[in-house]
Amino acid sequence: MRLHRHRRLVGLAALVAAALAAFVLAYFEPQKLFIDDRVAEALPAATAVKTLSAGTFRSYEHATSGRARVIATAGGRRYVRFEDFETSNGPALKVYLSAAAASGPDDGFDDRFVDLGDLKGNIGSQNYTIPAGVRLDRYRSVVVWCKRFSVPFAAAPL
Numbered sequence: 001m002r003l004h005r006h007r008r009l010v011g012l013a014a015l016v017a018a019a020l021a022a023f024v025l026a027y028f029e030p031q032k033l034f035i036d037d038r039v040a041e042a043l044p045a046a047t048a049v050k051t052l053s054a055g056t057f058r059s060y061e062h063a064t065s066g067r068a069r070v071i072a073t074a075g076g077r078r079y080v081r082f083e084d085f086e087t088s089n090g091p092a093l094k095v096y097l098s099a100a101a102a103s104g105p106d107d108g109f110d111d112r113f114v115d116l117g118d119l120k121g122n123i124g125s126q127n128y129t130i131p132a133g134v135r136l137d138r139y140r141s142v143v144v145w146c147k148r149f150s151v152p153f154a155a156a157p158l
Helices: 002-027 030-034
Strands: 038-040 049-056 065-073 078-086 093-098 113-118 123-130 141-146 151-157
Touching: 113 123, 113 141
Parallel strands: 038 123
Antiparallel strands: 049 065, 049 151, 065 078, 078 123, 093 113, 093 141, 141 151
């Protein structure tokens, strides 16, 4: 009887450990720390591009380097462009225009923001369309935001 009970406890413990491991892999996605997503997007238009503002990324939760530019095409479309960008990979990374300054505080980046979409890759050049109605004078930074853990990876002034 004791041996049967012991086997049940070991089986239950193994089941709990497997469920916990599955949860960690699905929610925290630690494997992304070892996987790089490289992006090499060209400038968004073959016509002339004007730089409206630019800034260098400041690291927060993860070491980040590169530059962000706000650019406008001759046709009037606007983009945030990351150049020579590199950060850690992570779960649920977003690109935000934020009303908060790039110097922080780091918990204020998601108070007033415009979501430009998912981060396309943790390394390389990439473009994010700024919606037509967005007034850039209301936003002071571009932020790589981890939505899952509500922390900034990096921010650059605009």
